Amino acid sequence: MAQSAISVDAHHEHQHDTFKLLGFWIFLVTDCIIFACLFAVYAVLRTHTDGDLTGRELFEVKGFTAETFILLASSFTSGLASLAMHKGSKKQLLGWLAVTVLLGLSFVGLEITEFANMASEGAKITTNGFLSSFFTLVGTHGLHVSFGLIWMIGVMVQIGRHDIDSLTKEKVTIVGLYWHFLDVVWIFIFTVVYLLGVM
Amino acid sequence: MGSHENHGSAKTYILGFLFSLLLTAIPLWLVIQHVMNKTALTVSILLIAVLQLIIQFFFFMHIREGEKPRFHVMALVLGAVMVFTIVAGSIWIMTFNSQVH
Structure with missing residues (x-):
């Protein structure tokens, strides 16, 4: 009797977790739609340079290549973090999350440097349609990454306090999904904005 | 498993x-x-x-x-349809704007 009650509880809890994860997937889909709108605007406005510098002159291959590889590596290390979590190793989990945060910070640092360099060359968000859409698209992604960093540090603090339990496990899984999703969005920024820009 | x-x-x-x-x-x-x-x-x-x-x-x-059923996959498929509609539709309709060339 008691045993069956426990298994019913476990079943409910499990279903609850599944729904939470589904809710997060639905959030990711809606976030995808935001980025789709920004990509559409960029695709339409990328030729509207009003006689100013184009992407070919403004984008630096070294800079955006470094950003891309750093973000790819951080997506990998956040995967290793979730692997360590399922093995039950708190030390490894915190270690890989810390590496992910450091890679994320260097990505944001590079992006800020890139934006500052562009602004100093006179390429500001108010300059023309191309640059307005560029800064909005890439900046929105950068804000997502920055928010993800704060979130990930918060999750690390919680793991430090409560160890790996069902709640912290769920949080690591969700922040990991978010992080991989940002990597997917960046792949398209890398291809559509930078590669097509310097082509 | x-x-x-x-x-x-x-x-x-x-x-x-x-x-x-x-x-x-x-x-x-x-x-x-x-x-x-x-x-x-x-x-x-x-x-x-x-x-x-x-x-x-x-x-x-x-x-x-x-x-199963994998609702998150269905949500992703719906998302893909919307993303395609927004991006391809915007690019297509804006080709009718003479300023975009």
């Missing part, structure tokens, strides 16, 4: 990472070396980006995981 217990292994993560590195290096090389004409190049790098997305979804985000 229960389907919800499948969180991937070190091997799938490493394999996924190697694939994603390769799929970043190839388009970069193609663009820098200008090995094709512009249209072929554009199509190739966009296709490689889609491949890269598939790698992330399967190797890192484990979309095959979870109990």
Whole structure:
């Protein structure tokens, strides 16, 4: 009797977790739609340079290549973090999350440097349609990454306090999904904005 | 092995990472070396980006995981339809604007 009650509880809890994860997937889909709108605007406005510098002159291959590889590596290390979590190793989990945060910070640092360099060359968000859409698209992604960093540090603090339990496990899984999703969005920024820009 | 217990292994993560590195290096090389004409190049790098997305979804985000029915996959398919409509529709309709050329 008691045993069956426990298994019913476990079943409910499990279903609850599944729904939470589904809710997060639905959030990711809606976030995808935001980025789709920004990509559409960029695709339409990328030729509207009003006689100013184009992407070919403004984008630096070294800079955006470094950003891309750093973000790819951080997506990998956040995967290793979730692997360590399922093995039950708190030390490894915190270690890989810390590496992910450091890679994320260097990505944001590079992006800020890139934006500052562009602004100093006179390429500001108010300059023309191309640059307005560029800064909005890439900046929105950068804000997502920055928010993800704060979130990930918060999750690390919680793991430090409560160890790996069902709640912290769920949080690591969700922040990991978010992080991989940002990597997917960046792949398209890398291809559509930078590669097509310097082509 | 229960389907919800499948969180991937070190091997799938490493394999996924190697694939994603390769799929970043190839388009970069193609663009820098200008090995094709512009249209072929554009199509190739966009296709490689889609491949890269598939790698992330399967190797890192484990979309095959979870109990059936997989509502998150349905949500993703719906999202893909909306993304396609917004992006392709905007580009298409704006080609009728004489200023966009």
